[in-house]
Amino acid sequence: MIYTGKSLSVSLLDDGFAELVFDAEGSVNKFDRQTVTELDEATQALLKESGVKGLVVRSAKSAFIVGADITEFTGLFAMDEAEVLNWVANTSQVFDRFEDLPFPTVAAINGFALGGGCEMTLACDLRVADTTASIGLPEVKLGIMPGFGGTVRLPRLIGADNALEWMTTGKDRKGAKALAEGAVDAVVAPESLRDSALSMLKDAADGKFKWEARRAQKKAPLQLNKNEAMMSFSTAQAMVFAQAGKHYPAPHKMVETVQKAAGLDRDGALKLENAGFVALTKTDAAQAQIGIFLADQLVRSKGKKQAKAATKEVKLNAVLGAGIMGGGIAYQSAVKGMPVIMKDINTEALDLGLNEAANILGKGMQRGKVDAKTMAKTLNAITPTLDYNTLKDADLVIEAVVENPKVKGIVLKEVEDVVADDAIICSNTSTISINQLAKSLDKPERFCGMHFFNPVHRMPLVEIIRGENTSEDTINAVVATTLRMGKTPIVVNDCPGFLVNRVLFPYFAGFSKLLIDGADFVAVDKVMEKQFGWPMGPAYLMDVVGIDTGDHAADVMAAGIPERMARIGDDPVTVLYKEKRLGQKNGKGFYNYGKDKRGKPTKVAAEEAYSLLAPITADTKDFDAQDIIARLMIPMANEAIRCLEEGIVGTAAEADMALLYGLGFPPFRGGVFRWIETMGLANFVELADKYASLGPIYQISDGVRKMAAEGKSYFA
Template sequence: MIYEGKSLKATLLDGGIAEVVFDAAGSVNKFDQQTVSELDALCAALESHGGIKGALVRSNKGAFIVGADITEFNDLFSLPEPEILAWVAKTAKVFDRFEDLPFPTLAAVNGFALGGGCEMALACDLRLADSSARIGLPEVKLGLMPGFGGTVRLPRLIGADNALEWMTTGKDRKPEQALAEGAVNAVVAPEKLRDAGLAMLRQAIEGRIDWQQRRAQKKAPLELNANESTMSFATAKAMVSAVAGKHYPAPHMMVETVAKAASLDRDGALKLENEGFVKLAKTDAATAQIGIFVADQLVKSKGKKQAKNATKAIEQAAVLGAGIMGGGIAYQSAVKGTPTVMKDIRQDALQLGLNEAAKILNKGVELGKVSPKVLASTLNNIVPSLEYSAIKDADIVIEAVVENPKVKASVLKETEETVAQDAIICSNTSTISINSLAESLQQPERFCGMHFFNPVHKMPLVEIIRGEKTSDETIAAVVAFAMKMGKTPIVVNDCPGFLVNRVLFPYFAGFSKLLLDGADFVAVDKVMEKIFGWPMGPAYLLDVVGMDTADHAAGVMSQGIPERMQRIGNDPIQSLYKAERLGQKNGKGFYDFGTDKRGKPTKTPSAEAYKLIGVEHQEFDAETVIARLMIPMANEAVRCLEEGIVASAAEADMALLYGLGFPPFRGGIFRYMETMGLDNFVALADKYSSLGPIYQITDGLREMAASGKSYFAQ
């Protein structure tokens, strides 16, 4: 044994080859601080051994190395900049030390080699991948850039253009593409990886592969003349600006760093990388995006634990109501392999549901994401029917009929009389109380809400709504099924609007109040899209949701939470609804929708909408617009947490991210408040408290701010 630590070890094989094996105690290999320290100690052992001619690096796990240990980042990044710089520089030097070993090195990559795992492979002279490998530098998704030499070595291996595309998008590569671009030297079958790696390494040891030249290339300046450099980096800057915009500093920093480092050797380039990494580590975007990663892991871990408790397997599903939503749900169930009955009372509705599924599939085929085989199997998995008898064998039934309590209650009652005693019944209601719907059932313990978001195939979130009498077994089975459908389930307790719609409607109320005070809805949309970062401003979102749907939901919220969500007099949303301006569904709402001469969709502010609002315009600065819309949303989210509607701030943030498209660089509604500072948020809300109850904070939030507490405290 040359070296043995807790995460990696090295043994000497015949022929003087050191076999370095990463094998951490957990399920995956990560570069936590302990592993980095062990890698440094390993280098010392390899340097001093004397009888080593080459080193093979591989993993004993199903994946090579998945990256750095992100759970360590919060503590590290809270340190002063000089201390973060010292940490990242010291860590990067360990990778340099491995790269500088006095013999050839080869990484045998299986499964994921991401972030630090990719950087470990890049530090080797040769890289062999098996056909399961996925190689990439996804740090941009955390608001960061590679910090262990990735911005230095990858451009020198595959060219600046390719490397920047890898790094600024964060997309990993399949082995064939990595081979074509020059990031790996060969690809083999998984069972041949170790033997092929040893054979290639022996070729390097024997001088048949010039490993010294390959190493020298990674340590030298980039091979670009002045014109090539100018064109390459100007193009990269333009592409990043177009795609990432101003809210995401990481891709901009990567381009700037690689450009400045182009004429430098490894040490000079690495110094720039370290400095850029530290600057990004201190940005709000990195804090938010790292927070999203941690929250996502929490949500997924919680979902897996709940799903493990499921005692009922879902082998057959049924969807009641074959409109756009019903068709989308049926598609999502079927595409993931669950045979699904789609039941409606009208043949044309069934055809609409089937058409919806076919449209999604055909689009996937056009984009090369869906094979003809998947298309056929998915459509075969959807069985349309006009008869209740068709659902009798379903393990789960998802009701997705019109959003009317009486209609839903009737459908649920008939469903219960048709299905087996142990079948689970769900409602895809977006606002109606699960407890009230449960009153129509003899066995309310097998009933819960399963709220999907439109379009179903694109939106990751499913709200699982627990009623007062819903059993734990039911929740576990529905969570398991949602995960089988490829969705992220978040369990919430019953209340008007549940979580997502409950926090959305105060936001809409803030928008309506702002319009009545004279704001221009086009200007508001521009602020909320371009400056705050929502995918759609409130007027555009309402047009997409539909004014009839929004008006109905506002009525439900008004009845359920009258102390804060009473209808607003002269509410522009209701005015447009009464004027039959329903939004995109009939081509006219706040905006008029149509097509241009080329058939492309158009969206034009409506003069009729301005007339219906009927107030004189006033200018509002961006800060005021954001405050007047976001304070009500944040306050309602706080109430949901305090009332136990949602279990944690992390789950609330993920629900808004996955259900509403909350701007990722802001991290979620609670992360947004904490980035501002809870004390600053309280002061801002107090400034607007005279506008009504939705602007007035809770005593709990005031106490949190006064005591310096965090919603994300462990």
């Protein structure tokens, strides 16, 4: 044995060849500080070992190396710039020293080789991937860029255009695509990986592969003339701006770094990479996106633990109500391999639900993501029925009928009388109290909320609402089922609107107040989309949600939390609703919806909406963008804080993920709590106090005032 560490070892094989094997103590290999140190120690040990002809680098696990240890980033990136620069420069030099070993090196890649794992393969002279491999540089998704030589080696290996596409999108490649683009030298079956890598290594040592020339190419300037460079980088800049916009600095920094480094050798290019990496670690976007990653890990971990604790296995689902929502839920169950019964009171509704599933699958076929076999299998897994008795064998029933407490109560009781004693009953309500609905049931312990978001097949979140009598066995089984359906479950406690809608409606109330004060809804949408970063501004979002739905939900919220959410007099939403302007569902709301000559959807600000709102609003005037953002976001932030303080949601991280997955909160801001923290709690308190006179939704809680005074954090 040449070297043995906790994360990797190096042994001498027959005929003078050696093997470096990554095999960390945990479930996966990561590039944490310990592993980087051990890689450097192993490199030094190899240099001292005489007679080594070549080295194979492989993993003993099902994945090569999944990347850096993101959990270390929070502490590292909190250091000052000089310290971060020292860390990343020293780490990248470890990879340089490995690359400079005086014999050929071959990476044998299985499973994920991402981020630092990909950069490890790039530091080798040759690469063999098996058919399970996924190779890529996803750092952009964390708001940063490769820091261990990726921006230097990959462009010199596969060309600047391909490399920038890899890095600025963060998409990984399967082996065949990586081979076609020149990132790997061969793709083999998993059982042949080690032998193939050794064979390639021996051929390299025998001079059949010009590994020295390959290495020299990675260390030399990019081979681009002036015209090629201008075309390559201007195209990349345009692509990045079109796709990422101005809110995500990382892809822009990558293009800039590769461009500036094009005429430099490895050492000069790495200095630019180090500097770019450090600059990005100090951006709000990186802090937010890393926060999202860590919050997502927390949510996934919680979900897995709850699912593991489930005592009831759900084999057959049922959905009551076969409209757009019911059809979407049925599709989601069926497409993930869980048979589902879809029940309604008439065949027209069943046809609507089946058509919803078929339309989703049909669009998937048009994009080449669904084949005929998958379509047939999914539709065959949905059993439409008009008969309640068909539900007797269902393990979990999701009620998705009209959002009316009386109707839901009747339906839930009818279901309870038919299903087995241990069957779980859920309501896909968006606002109605689970405790209230539970009063219709004899066994409230097996009942909870299961709130899907529309469109079901696209929205990742399912809010699981625990009632005061809901058992933990019920929650655990519903979490397990949600995960099997391919969704992210976040468990919250019961209250009007639960978490997502409870924080959304103060945002809508702020919007209504702003319109009453004379703001133009188009201007407000533009600010909230272009500057704050929401996928839809509030007027557009209300049209998508449905103005009738919004008006009804506002009634529910007013009844449940009258001290803050009492109905607004002359609410613009209500004015439009009374005129039967329902939003996208009937083609007219704040905007008018239609299709152009080519059949593409159109959205035009409705003159009718302006006319209807004129009598109840002040004369139109311009509002400062920061004023608009504050008037909409302070109410949302305040209500999110109250949800956390009241125990409706367990952690700030879960609240952030719920808003990200349920509403499309801008990822570069990291969630509503991350937005508050980025501003600083003391600054948030000061900002909110400026608007306190606008009403209760703008007035902060004593809890956040106390936290700000004590310098505390929601993520401590």
